[in-house]
Amino acid sequence: MNRFKPFLIALVAGLLPFAPLFLNTYQVDVLNSIGLYALLALSLNLILGEAGLFNMGHAAFYAMGAYTAAILNTRYQIPILWTLPLSGLVAGLFALAVARPVVHLRGDYLLIVTIGVGEIVRIALVNDVFGITGGANGIFGISRPKLFGFVIRRPEEFFYLIWGFVALTIFLFLRLKQSRFGRALNYLREDEVAAEGSGINTDYYKLAAFGLGAAWAGMAGTLFAAKMTIISPESFSFWESVVLFMIVILGGAGSIPGVLLAAFLVVGLPELFREFASARMLVFGLVMMVMMVVRPQGLLPARGQRFSLATLMRETVR
Amino acid sequence: MEEFLQQLTNGLAVGGIYALIALGYTMVYGVLKLINFAHGDLFTYGAYLGLTLLTSLALTDRVGFAVGVLVLVLMVMGLVAVLGAILERAAYRPLRESPRLSAVVSALGASIFLQNTLMLVYGAQIQVYPDGILPTATLDFFGLYLPLMRVLIVLASVAMMVALYLFIQKTRIGTAIRAAAIDQGAARLMGIDVNRVILLVFLLGPALGGAAGLMVGLYYGQVNFTMGWVYGMKAFTAAILGGIGNIPGAMVGGLLLGVIEALGAAYISIAWKDAIAFCVLILILIVRPTGLLGERVADKI
Numbered sequence: 001m002n003r004f005k006p007f008l009i010a011l012v013a014g015l016l017p018f019a020p021l022f023l024n025t026y027q028v029d030v031l032n033s034i035g036l037y038a039l040l041a042l043s044l045n046l047i048l049g050e051a052g053l054f055n056m057g058h059a060a061f062y063a064m065g066a067y068t069a070a071i072l073n074t075r076y077q078i079p080i081l082w083t084l085p086l087s088g089l090v091a092g093l094f095a096l097a098v099a100r101p102v103v104h105l106r107g108d109y110l111l112i113v114t115i116g117v118g119e120i121v122r123i124a125l126v127n128d129v130f131g132i133t134g135g136a137n138g139i140f141g142i143s144r145p146k147l148f149g150f151v152i153r154r155p156e157e158f159f160y161l162i163w164g165f166v167a168l169t170i171f172l173f174l175r176l177k178q179s180r181f182g183r184a185l186n187y188l189r190e191d192e193v194a195a196e197g198s199g200i201n202t203d204y205y206k207l208a209a210f211g212l213g214a215a216w217a218g219m220a221g222t223l224f225a226a227k228m229t230i231i232s233p234e235s236f237s238f239w240e241s242v243v244l245f246m247i248v249i250l251g252g253a254g255s256i257p258g259v260l261l262a263a264f265l266v267v268g269l270p271e272l273f274r275e276f277a278s279a280r281m282l283v284f285g286l287v288m289m290v291m292m293v294v295r296p297q298g299l300l301p302a303r304g305q306r307f308s309l310a311t312l313m314r315e316t317v318r
Numbered sequence: 319m320e321e322f323l324q325q326l327t328n329g330l331a332v333g334g335i336y337a338l339i340a341l342g343y344t345m346v347y348g349v350l351k352l353i354n355f356a357h358g359d360l361f362t363y364g365a366y367l368g369l370t371l372l373t374s375l376a377l378t379d380r381v382g383f384a385v386g387v388l389v390l391v392l393m394v395m396g397l398v399a400v401l402g403a404i405l406e407r408a409a410y411r412p413l414r415e416s417p418r419l420s421a422v423v424s425a426l427g428a429s430i431f432l433q434n435t436l437m438l439v440y441g442a443q444i445q446v447y448p449d450g451i452l453p454t455a456t457l458d459f460f461g462l463y464l465p466l467m468r469v470l471i472v473l474a475s476v477a478m479m480v481a482l483y484l485f486i487q488k489t490r491i492g493t494a495i496r497a498a499a500i501d502q503g504a505a506r507l508m509g510i511d512v513n514r515v516i517l518l519v520f521l522l523g524p525a526l527g528g529a530a531g532l533m534v535g536l537y538y539g540q541v542n543f544t545m546g547w548v549y550g551m552k553a554f555t556a557a558i559l560g561g562i563g564n565i566p567g568a569m570v571g572g573l574l575l576g577v578i579e580a581l582g583a584a585y586i587s588i589a590w591k592d593a594i595a596f597c598v599l600i601l602i603l604i605v606r607p608t609g610l611l612g613e614r615v616a617d618k619i
Contacts, residue, residue: 054419101604108353108422112554113603116596119551123593238547242426249423282434288427292420293412 009257016163020156029155030271035162036224038263041247042169042256043216048245049254049302050182051209052189053103054111056241057118058217063125063236064091065218066225070139071132073225080226081145084219091218092211099210103203118241125233138232145226158227165223169216170256177256185209186254239281243267246284250291252298261300323462325584326577331468331537333576334475338530339553340560340568341482342523348499348563349512349519352418355425356405358550359432360398360524364531365541366436368394369445387536391474391529398528399521405432406520411513429547436543444542447535471533478526479569486565495519499563548592552579555599561609570611 020028040062047055068087072078102113128135145152145161152161176182184205187195196202225231243266251262270280291298339361346354371393380386409428413421455466486492497505498515506512534549535541556575560567575595583591602609 116599120593127589285427285431289424292424296420
């Protein structure tokens, strides 16, 4: 099985760009949702998977990005894709501000605090905070994204925008994982005390993971706002955070292929069984319980990184 | 002043309910160091079972209000306690030796599962407790008119808390629970069957939580299948506020949170009512993570 895995991944990656040619509009739309969730789950994976910080308020960062983009677009007529860096920045800074005082908390305390943050953000959005979020109705009339003069409108077109961004994200996050930064996060997750003893500034790295993951979620929020053209607080409820958390855990914390696979399963499978839609969450709950007993490391667990002796020698000599 | 006292007593009633739920969190956390996310949903089961039993058995018609409700409370407590024990058996016991994250995820899964079974059985809409069964009388305390239900709820929750406190402090079994909470290994060496202690905790906590659910049903007259999540989070906040793992702390924290929330909703903003509890939670974790009555424990390395 392991020998075929690279081929399998290459096959899926090679076929995916042609998917809109064979699928109908609805199916492409499902793939777009999967892409958005994959983006969000990859960004959460940085925090939860790589750094091992229990964050169950990821929807808050996602919402920050989406609302930043929507407000800038509808009030100041800034093209939606131009808001991408800014909404990432806003979400990232917000995450740094909320994580700063609580990042040292132990596992499940952090989980509870992030749930609280997510709920406070949602309530703030519903209550039309500062008079700019549109209350429970949200914001509508967000303009379509425009790329090199081409207006992206149909799901088939969004497909390339979203999955292009996913591909970029995978590339960057793989690089990040293999960097000094990524290794520091993994060390932190495995043994915080030992990491600190080896000269890793744990608070700095934890905050960096939070900021970066949130910024990425914020950018995913922009894409979401562009795709939907309407956003409202209910899109950023606690359950969104739970679903993202579940994607990361089921796929395998810290494993990028695992997270992608889980995004396909968690978001895609319920679409195949639409007649059982009301039992969807029931099955999720059951799967979570069973998985933790049978396969707690996830479907495609992250493998430790291997380095050839030659590279290591070269690095140490240098 | 009238308004203030009304809000204060209302806060005490809600706080008593929070305290009862918080006790379940705090006892489980004390023994297993696990946040039992499904506890809030056991509370919802209490409310729904109460509704079903109340309407289908018509207890209050047969034996009168006081006896009827008493029997109802005991039945609900018993049923939810059994449910709690099953939950422990199915979702937590297989994970006793696993890393904490696994148990937390399993707890969340159990919560989602329980919530959605209720939804599939009863439907997603709000369920209403029948009119005419509950007393609507008000009591006159020197010119302050309080609904009878509110007074009963405060009294009942305080009575249950006192009973639990005496049980934990004065009996041999209570001592065993406290011992297992301090150090499981040492407790085992002293001949305490820790697995039975855990089972007991999962009977007691859900029983109190189920009673709290029934009280919410009786107090507000309506229940829905997601309410356990909000009440659970608030009760957990109460447990942290008082110092998690600390039984008197959960009681104090619950009452305090109920009063803070009621006064905040009345004098600050009703729309932000739910956010108040979460702000309290975040503040307490930043300022004093051990809670009001908690002791500072050195981290083991």
